Amino acid sequence: MTLTLHLDAAGWREHLQSVRNDVPGLVPVAKGNGYGFGLARLAAETSALGVDTLAVGTSLEVDQVRAGGWDGDIVVLTPWSRHDPVATALLGDPQVITTVSRVDDLTTILELNPQARLLAELLTSMKRHGLGRADLPALRSLAPVARFEGWTIHLPMRSPDPLAEARELATAAQAAVEAPVWLSHLPLDDYATLRSELNVEARLRMGTALWLGAPKTRRTTARVLDLHPVRRGERVGYWQRRASRDGWVVVVSGGTANGVALSAPTSAASLKQRAVALATGALDASGHALSPYTIAGRKRSFVEPPHMQSSLVFLPGAAGVAIGDEVPVELRLTTATVDQVVDE
Structure with a gap:
């Protein structure tokens, strides 16, 4: 009584490696149901790709990808919340990078663990999580006392001009604190353009296009x-x-x-x-x-x-x-x- 996913493993891995070669700064995303493959398998495949960082959706998924053999850095995409005890415990993990989307949460994190590795999410036109323009001056004073890993920009799926939105947000962020820029849902050509314009490191998170990008x-x-x-x-x-x-x-x-x-x-x-x-x-x-x-x-x-x-x-x-x-x-x-x- 089985529902079966049949996989041309060699062809799939050839696609994964091709993406790895074409995307400098690639950060695979393994979250939820693991895009149908399961989190443990995606963790193992990410290890084989030779990248240094894996992104997960929630704090509870950190242990799941580690159980799959991942031993590198892990970005937790859901912003930190004082109501999530697992996320708070992970602030002390030297391989976990925590996303923060509110100034008061950043202040609290620095009180709880000044050594926590942090990414500051910027509010995009998606209006889901993120710091607004008015919050950036506060980051200018807080970032120097934090282990600030950079800015993260999560674009909508149907942005009319994703490059323009990403460029505008990245420019505003760099004016506040010069730091790496992490991106999601930016087309590859636009990513290459923005990466060439920035004076800092750029990283591109990829989930669906990576794991499900070779339907045949x-x-x-x-x-x-x-x-x-x-x-x-x-x-x-x-x-x-x-x-x-x-x-x-x-x-x-x-x-x-x-x-x-x-x-x-x-x-x-x-x-x-x-x-x-x-x-x-x-x-x-x-x-x-x-x-x-x-x-x-x-x-x-x-x-x-x-x-x-x-x-x-x-x-x-x-x-x-x-x-x-x-x-x-x-x-x-x-x-x-x-x-x-x-x-x-």
Whole structure:
């Protein structure tokens, strides 16, 4: 009963090394579910790349990447909070670099542990975390008494001009304290341009584009667990919906526990994208939601919402699949949990 990520390991590692060679100052990001691969594996792969720093999302992930064999510096991307005892304990770890996004938190950290290694996050147009322009003078006086590792800029995914925003913020920061600049979500060409303009070191954090940037090196499959004929009008599933026509109920591995069909608020920006989102919502409301499973050459509709570890999919007409078959399943690997990763 497995949901499997099949990986062309040699091709994937060739892609990772290519990125490593093309991006001076690369800082791989390993957070959350490890982009579908797991944090321990990403820690091991980062070690093999020969970089000196790895970024994680939260303080709790520090131990997880270390368990995977990582023994270099670790940046914690979520800003320090006095309400996070693990983050506070890590202030004394000489290999951990803590992100700070408020002046009062910086003051508190210096009182707790003046030797803590710190990155100051700047507020971008994303409006999530960060110090504003009015906070920069305070950093001018505090940075000299801290182990200040630099400035960090986390850009939005759809900035109209990411280079202009990064350049403006970096310039303002350098005017306050000259220190390295760490960046996220800056296109490679823009990163090369900004790096050439700065008189300080530049680092580029990369997660999705690094780990998931070679889609042809991977595929995900589900196992057909069971197969049942059904007649039009017959009730099926937990919720006893009536079948719309004759066909088969195909029971496949993977459900909510694996992140199958997990959705999020739409990021649609264009009219076409919004129309697709509207059409998809209409299908969901009518009980004909398209599943991510491809059976007999086409994506098929769910019989009902996925179960925890399996899903019911409707296959019209004559059966074109057998129990034990592996069928393709499209997963969002940043939110999916596969049962196994198989190197091929």
